[in-house]
Amino acid sequence: MNKKTFILIIVLMSIALAGTVSVQILWMRNAVKIQEKQFEQNVFASLKTIVAKLGIQSTIVKLSAEFLDLDDRTEKIYNDSIKTQSKITIFALDTEKNDSVVEINDLEKFFKKLKIEIKETKDPLQKLNLNLLDTIIKNELKERGINSRCEFAAVHKTEKGEEIKYKSKNFKTSYLKSKFKTNIFITDADYFLVLYFPDKSKYIYKSVVPLLLLSVFFTLIILATFIITVNVILKQKKLSEIKTDFINNITHELKTPVATLKVAISTLKQDKTISENKTVMLLERQGNRLQKITERVIDSSFNNKPNINAKKINVHKYFEYLITDFKHSINDKNITVSFKSKVPENLFAKIDETYLTPAIINILDNAVKYNDKEHKEVSVTVFSKDNFLFAEIKDNGTGIAEKDKKMIFEKFYRGMKGNIHKVKGLGIGLFFTKQITEIHGGTVYFESKKGEGTKFTVKLPAETL
Ligand code: ADP
16 A cells, blocks of 8 residues: 555545544534423423413402502502591492492591502512422423422512512522523513523433433544554555565565576586587576566566567467476476467567566466376467467366455465465466566466366467568
């Protein structure tokens, strides 16, 4: 994984994590708001019922208000009459005698009685059974499912300010600012009931706590997974860097002995008596091959795609040389390598031998390597069709397991996990073969049956000249 991909993953994961957390916070805030709204609705509904239960009739209130109005005027009339000694006649409706009009003779007694009555009704709250208020409020709130502690007060609003007429034990003046207020009397806004819930926030948050805990728990799991993933990626990155360094070092270390070998071969060739010797020629070709492998093949497998320098090469000759070299290189009686060329003599293909040869040799090597038969058979057939050459390499080896089939062209992939360590390899052979074939404009594919053998086909563009 390169640095850009790694940074992209970190950024995407961070965005996803931040997004999830933000959505959860928003969602929690919404849940709290809904709870709060529901709480308020329940309290207001309770307030209505509480007032109704107190059983105050609007008429009583109205009457009281009228009496209060009368109070000042009657007092004045009474005082004036005493001062002026003038005769005042007052008529009133006698409700006990069919509302007949009667004259009030004893004014002093009348005013005194009226005054007392007015005084009595001056404070309509006195008509309420305030001792009951506490029980009514508690019961009503309980019925609505509100279990939060409630403080309340019955308040009279005058010009001087708000006067608490009756209150619960712990009601504080600051609670008067509470939004839960209602008129005690329908027609009189001066008397109101205030409810205050000191633990309201606690009560509301308590109801969303289980959800909050769950979402914190899941967020923590996501966070932990995120941290673990980043750690694993970092470790893998480090491992892959170590691997690359190691292979680069090996490649570098191989270069020196191979270069020495090549110098030795060319010194040998200077001796005319042996320069045409088949073994020396084989040595030279193999030395060249080894050099290319170390300098370019491994190098290119780990770094960039190689730049090939293709030349038109006679297909028949090319494969003949290649197979001969291969046969020489194995030198084992239990291995039979057969070669059949069905291509026309004038078939040419654009090939960079230095790359394509090791690519095809990989397949041939594998045909022998992954073969546990006593007598190993490798047959190579080359033929052409529709401007393409086909090189088929068939073996009677172990075959490729179904689960490995999709993977064998992957870099570093080695199949047959069970007995893989019996056969040496780096898992880059077929990756390289595929890369090189494709750079030549061709393809490589295979058919295989476990236990019976495998047939690899290299298909390359070719033309008859
Ligand atoms: P290596 O040979 O170093 O493991 P390769 O890339 O050449 O790497 O091959 C990848 C895997 O494909 C091998 O490990 C092996 O399991 C499987 N394989 C390749 N060729 C053959 C074959 N002819 N028969 C059976 N298995 C094969």
